Amino acid sequence: MKRIVLLASGSGTNVENIIHYFSDNKEVEIVAVLTNRKDAKVLERCARLNVSAIYFNRHAFIETDLISDFLNGLNLDLIVLAGFLWRIPKSLIDHFPDRIINIHPALLPKYGGKGMYGMKVHEAVKENLDPETGITIHYVNEHYDEGTIITQVRIFVDAADTPETIAQKVHSLEYEHFPRVIEKLLFKG
Secondary structure, three states: OEEEEEEEOOOOHHHHHHHHHHOOOOOEEEEEEEEOOOOOHHHHHHHHHOOOEEEOOHHHHHHOOHHHHHHHOOOOOEEEEOOOOOOOOHHHHHHOOOOEEEEEOOOOOOOOOOOOOHHHHHHHHHHOOOOEEEEEEEEOOOOOOOOOEEEEEEEEOOOOOOHHHHHHHHHHHHHHHHHHHHHHHHOOO
8 A cells, every 4th residue: 555645735726636536546545635724725625525634833844843753654655745835844855755746837947946836937937938838746855846857747838828827737737647647656666
């Protein structure tokens, strides 16, 4: 049995998609979803989907080993950041080397780093008239969006696209590819 935990900060659309993707897979267990926002919509999704969800605050995550110790005790194969916006502490990365992954809504290294998430990324793509954008799935290290790239998937940006239509295209890529990449990582080797 492969065991994963998902971390999210917002609405949880990718979390829900991943939960649905693995719902009939008897070899994968989504142990829990953790969030750093007590008002995150992902909590409602998890309640509806009957998946354990846990809220934690900055102190527990950054200034103590509480979350790291909790996760370490779960015998996890993979930690998946699905719209999680805080930088991961080095202690957690050290506990789970090459077992924490993230998805970013752009083709890194473009439009990565602190503060580059969600619509801010799509607005930057439009403002710079980029002919393409996409998603990057990467391992997490101690710096925002600088871990080793696992895969990138590209889409063309049409001149008529708005940040909102770019976001829709990128979300479609996320929903299609993220669960598949997770599955490949879980069962590689």
